[in-house]
Amino acid sequence: MLKTxxxxxxxxxxxxxxxxxxxxxxFTFRGIKVMIDYDxxxxxxxxxxxxxxxxxxxxxxxxxxxxFVLSDVEKSELVANCDRLASLKxxxxxxxxFTEQGVAMLSSILRSEEAxxxxxxxxxxxxxxxxxxxxxxxxxxxxxxxDNKLNASVKFLIQKLDALHQKNAEPxxxxxxxxxxx
Numbered sequence: 001m002l003k004t005x006x007x008x009x010x011x012x013x014x015x016x017x018x019x020x021x022x023x024x025x026x027f028t029f030r031g032i033k034v035m036i037d038y039d040x041x042x043x044x045x046x047x048x049x050x051x052x053x054x055x056x057x058x059x060x061x062x063x064x065x066x067x068f069v070l071s072d073v074e075k076s077e078l079v080a081n082c083d084r085l086a087s088l089k090x091x092x093x094x095x096x097x098f099t100e101q102g103v104a105m106l107s108s109i110l111r112s113e114e115a116x117x118x119x120x121x122x123x124x125x126x127x128x129x130x131x132x133x134x135x136x137x138x139x140x141x142x143x144x145x146x147d148n149k150l151n152a153s154v155k156f157l158i159q160k161l162d163a164l165h166q167k168n169a170e171p172x173x174x175x176x177x178x179x180x181x182x
Contacts, residue, residue, distance in 0.1 A: 023129045027082075027097070029074055033129065034097035035122070036070075036078065038088060040106065043122070044115045052096060054109045061109065066102035069094050100126045 025039045037055075041048040055062055070078065072094070079089045088095060098106065100123070107119040 023125050023132070026125065026129055027078065029070060029078075029097055030068070032097075032099055033126065034099055035103055036085070037096040037098070038085060040098060040103065043118045044106070044110055044112070046110065046115075051106075051110070052093075055096065055106075058109045061105050062098075062102055065099060066105055067096055067098050070097055 025035055025043075026033050027036065028034070037051055038048050041051040044051065055067065075088065075094055078095070079085055103119065103122050103126075107116055
């Protein structure tokens with residue numbers, strides 16, 4: 001299901017299409033899964049500027065493990081990796097990144113019914129994302145196990161081939177007519 005959001009910024013109205021699967025909006029920065037203020041403002045249907053104002057007014061609710069501001073390098077990486085965030089490229093304001101707990105805390109400062117509904121969906125997305133990562137770890141472990149078994153089999157075959165090769169490499173006793181010089 002595709003969700004159409006209208007984002008009103010100071011210059012014009014932009015029509016944005018976001019997939020209903022919010023997992024695509026989750027990024028990894030500093031080893032932490034986060035969502036960017038721009039995406040959250042679109043989901044909550046509030047301008048990014050207003051979302052940031054509310055966060056700054058309630059900064060006590062957002063310790064560093066709930067929310068942090070991206071560095072210039074991280075912002076450049078984000079814009080380079082995600083075409084839909086190209087509008088952030090020329091912004092002088094650095095984006096805020098919200099962890100799962102930070103997104104949950106947003107529901108306490110954005111009190112509209114839509115914000116609460118979207119927040120519940122985002123929490124479910126984070127849960128699905130964690131489950132997906134866990135499945136990947138289990139799959140990686142299974143592949144490593146199969147790889148180890150395959151390596152053991154290949155080593156066994158190489159040893160057997162080496163043994164056959166060494167058996168064939170032993171000097172042969174000449175047979176047949178012999179001369180005095182030899």
